[in-house]
Amino acid sequence: MPAHVVTVSATFGAGGSVIGPAVAERLGVPFVDRAIPVAVAVEIGCTLEEVLAHDDRAEHGLARLLAGASRLPNVTLGGMDVYLPDRDLRPEEEFVARTEQVIRQTADATGGVFLGRAAAVVLRDRPHALHVRLDGPADRRLDHALRSAVPEPGRDPAEWRRQMRRTMEGNDRARAAYVKHFYRVDPASPALYHMVLDSTRLPEETVADLIVAAARAI
Helix, strand or coil: CCCCEEEEEECCCCCHHHHHHHHHHHHCCCEECCHHHHHHHHHHCCCHHHHHHCCCCCCCHHHHHHHCCCCCCEEEECCEEEECCCCCCCCHHHHHHHHHHHHHHHHHHCCEEEECCCHHHHCCCCCCCEEEEEECCHHHHHHHHHHHCCCCCCCCHHHHHHHHHHHHHHHHHHHHHHHHHHHCCCCCCHHHCCEEEECCCCCHHHHHHHHHHHHHHC
């Protein structure tokens, strides 16, 4: 039997970074998330910072990629803010093509649980792959994100909530724009997925159990 392949598309605060690894562990396959930009960086011989500028979850990176914005973004690597150097980036199509290559090669070699990066579209023709969308009402996703985040000491709770809402809305727009720009589909469309789950209503363990059961049955 071929190794399990599961793609997970998750909005901000929907728990994809927790549920994805839990599913991968139970299925005995790799969880593929930040490993993709690292592999792409090695493949095309550029820096990790450059690849993250093209990452669908770098909050300002997509705007720079699509619009050539002059303001350089900061991204977070291992808890450290990294300033992206002012250098010419490789063509956006090359980053996307290399990312797709990593997704397909990993699916062929070991299977895996793939979070984000339009993996449901990239692997849409792969037999027995399970495609899952995690979402939920914005207020519940925001509450979930706030429980998972650590505010700065002395930060006003109301201002912290406003900031997190802006982050959530910006990330959701960036992720949707990435998929729409490169694949001409709406990542929220249920037609892309076998399962669409409100992961803010169900416990994360239950969501993981449902996905694992479906992956084994497909």
